[in-house]
Amino acid sequence: MTITVGDTLPAATLTKVTADGPDQVTTNAFFDGRTVALFAVPGAFTPTCSAKHLPGFVEKRDALAAKGVDEIACISVNDPFVMAAWAKASGAEGITMLADGNGDFAEALGLTMDGSKFGMGKRSQRYAMLVENGVVKQLHVEAPGEFKVSSAEHLLETM
Template identity: 45%
Template sequence: MSHPNREGQRVPAVIFKTRAGGDWKDTHTNDLFAGKTVVVFALPGAYTPTCSSSHVPRYNELAPVFKANGVDAVVCLSVNDAFVMEAWAKDQNAENLLFIPDGNGEFAAGMGMLVDKSDLGFGKRSWRYSMLVKDGVIVKMFIEPDRPGDPFEVSDADTMLRYINPQAKEPEFVTIFTREGCPHCFRAKAMLKERGIAFEEIRTGQGTGVSSRTLRATTGRSTVPQVFIGGRHIGGADDLARYLGLA
């Protein structure tokens, strides 16, 4: 089965049944795309291995770079219901993405991307692809090749970013080791937030699965916070303040 390339065409006009603040909300295609530049990546299903381990995390990591390069929103689309998509978004900590449930597969069908995965017990699902949409018109599509299984070769975030801007600078990833109730950890996180720097927080201590021994083995120190930027160990809160030019 071939999957059509719809570049130059408008996205299908559908109404997505979404959830907002505990209530049902009808979200029309125009709400997502009209007057906006949007990156969409569609995938077979929430919680599935490739989607959870690679597709969603990398788009979430690069979402700020997309936005710095003229993209208004990054949308994750899947043939799942609103409750599943909402839970998956929380599980993934993907705060930079907009998760849209194509519960009835209407958008996927309109794109010519609805496929039968009944052999896996999935029923009808979306083929994996990504696209750049400007004011409702599809500018570029990256469609996974027609092969058995779930190929993942061209719809990734890096391929889309290279298309939008081959010289785009990726962010330096930040990780901070913290402990519950630590005032210096709170100060370090506040400094990062003040500068608009996204970070991954790894909590240490009892019940977290990260012991003081692990902290020492990883950072060479036993105190928190410990901050890493771009793979380089910065140190504690005072060290971070100097690094950011705040001290």
């Protein structure tokens, strides 16, 4: 079953990239009491993710904050060390990087894709969601191979 607007995010443990190294965080603790713009990418360092998706959220960070977003988080089925390296290489300051190393969160959301033909295995679909106090207020899932509705610009337009 795929998560929909109005649903509460499933309980899961993710790994948050911090200056002191990886830190385990539950979805309940991370999303509790605040508004988070969460966007998912199929993989760190992949072409669309690196050239458009992540940079768009970096660029629109202040505009999202002005609309009430407390935190912007990027999530991917990668390990936290890859996510940390990608954040550093991309200049993703102000974006919280979350690792869903085994894809458990993506699976719990019902938003996985099979990237096996690209040698990537199970990954997350590309999406953006607005989450208030753990409840999905907006959800924008991309069609395979597209990058339109999950952009920072589109999220801002729909807020």
